[in-house]
Amino acid sequence: MNEDARLHEAARRLGMAAADKVDVDRMAAAVVERLRSEAANASRPAWFRPAWLRMAAAVLVLAGGGLVLRQMMGPTTGHEAHFVTDDLTDLSADQLQDVLNTLDETLDLGSTMLPEADLDDLDAQQLQAVLRSLEG
Amino acid sequence: MAQPQSLAAAPAPAPASDPALIAAWLEGDEQAAAELVRRHTRALARFLAGAGSPEADLEDLVQEAFIRAFRAVDRFRGQCQFRTWLLTIGGNVLKDHGRRAVRHKVVPLDDSVTARDGDPHERAVAGEAEARLAVGVGELPRLQREVFLLRAQQGLEYEEIAAALDTTEGAARVHYHHAVKRLKEMLQ
Numbered sequence: 340m341n342e343d344a345r346l347h348e349a350a351r352r353l354g355m356a357a358a359d360k361v362d363v364d365r366m367a368a369a370v371v372e373r374l375r376s377e378a379a380n381a382s383r384p385a386w387f388r389p390a391w392l393r394m395a396a397a398v399l400v401l402a403g404g405g406l407v408l409r410q411m412m413g414p415t416t417g418h419e420a421h422f423v424t425d426d427l428t429d430l431s432a433d434q435l436q437d438v439l440n441t442l443d444e445t446l447d448l449g450s451t452m453l454p455e456a457d458l459d460d461l462d463a464q465q466l467q468a469v470l471r472s473l474e475g
Numbered sequence: 476m477a478q479p480q481s482l483a484a485a486p487a488p489a490p491a492s493d494p495a496l497i498a499a500w501l502e503g504d505e506q507a508a509a510e511l512v513r514r515h516t517r518a519l520a521r522f523l524a525g526a527g528s529p530e531a532d533l534e535d536l537v538q539e540a541f542i543r544a545f546r547a548v549d550r551f552r553g554q555c556q557f558r559t560w561l562l563t564i565g566g567n568v569l570k571d572h573g574r575r576a577v578r579h580k581v582v583p584l585d586d587s588v589t590a591r592d593g594d595p596h597e598r599a600v601a602g603e604a605e606a607r608l609a610v611g612v613g614e615l616p617r618l619q620r621e622v623f624l625l626r627a628q629q630g631l632e633y634e635e636i637a638a639a640l641d642t643t644e645g646a647a648r649v650h651y652h653h654a655v656k657r658l659k660e661m662l663q
Contacts, residue, residue: 342659349608350627354524357533361520366534367512370541371505377542 428467435466493557497548512541515558518629522562525624526569527613536572540565555638559631563639566621604662611661615654622647623654 430438461469491499491510499507520537528536544551544564551560612620618640625636626647633651637644 342662343655345604346608346655346658346662347627349604350525350612350623351630352605353608353612353624353628354521354526357524357528357530358517358520360530361516361534361537363513363516366516366537366541367509369538370512370545371509373538373542374508374545375505377546 432463515561519565523565525628536568540568555635559635559639607662611658619650619654622650626651
């Protein structure tokens with residue numbers, strides 16, 4: 340047998356022994372079963388598919404975990420809404436004027452929003468009122 | 476006792492063609508799908524085993540190839556035979572499975588020897604050649620490997636191979652030529 344013939348003979352037999360061990364009928368049944376289950380899965384509503392159910396379960400676990408964690412952390416510290424103006428009540432008129440100037444520069448609003456000439460004429464209570472109005 | 480004439484003369488029903496079975500499956504006939512699987516499982520398994528599939532994974536890969544084929548069968552335009560198209564899908568499945576991991580798989584010598592009749596020495600020599608060929612085929616570039624197997628193992632024509640692999644007949648011939656040359660070098 341020459342080299343070409345030997346090569347082709349070996350190629351013809353290649354994989355034959357392993358393939359002979361595959362149970363054809365069992366394979367057919369398995370493939371049909373998978374096709375059937377894929378078809379059933381595709382006909383379900385989207386929310387009922389395994390992927391969506393897994394995602395929903397994950398969200399529930401996260402939400403539940405968050406609730407449990409919150410319970411374990413104890414009652415809230417009673418930290419209520421905080422306004423900057425609460426911290427400003429102790430400031431003098433000059434200090435409040437500096438704060439407003441700083442705010443003015445930061446926001447770069449210039450004379451259109453906070454004309455310095457007008458602010459100079461305000462007293463401490465009026466300046467606090469301006470700051471409260473800026474907080475909204 | 477003689478059979479009634481009508482029964483004795485009744486011709487066996489001709490087996491349905493692959494395109495007819497595909498059409499039946501698309502209409503929802505599960506038995507048509509099962510028949511296609513029974514008809515092509517061995518060829519697909521041989522192709523995958525020859526291309527380097529680990530024997531332990533062979534059934535899973537065969538099943539996966541069939542599933543992918545049935546999912547896409549409505550896009551099969553008959554440019555080649557269903558079996559050839561299925562084999563190329565098998566090649567993709569094997570690639571996805573991890574070609575590198577299976578590239579150096581050697582067909583166990585025992586399988587080759589015990590499955591053959593004839594002179595024990597000749598069987599051993601043939602088994603050894605087959606095992607070395609399996610290693611060599613696994614080391615070929617993918618396109619060369621698939622063309623070689625489709626031609627030498629499955630006995631397909633170049634025209635059919637070219638249609639399945641979406642290449643030209645000339646290119647398929649060149650791939651086959653290079654594959655044979657490299658395999659001969661490896662086997663020497």
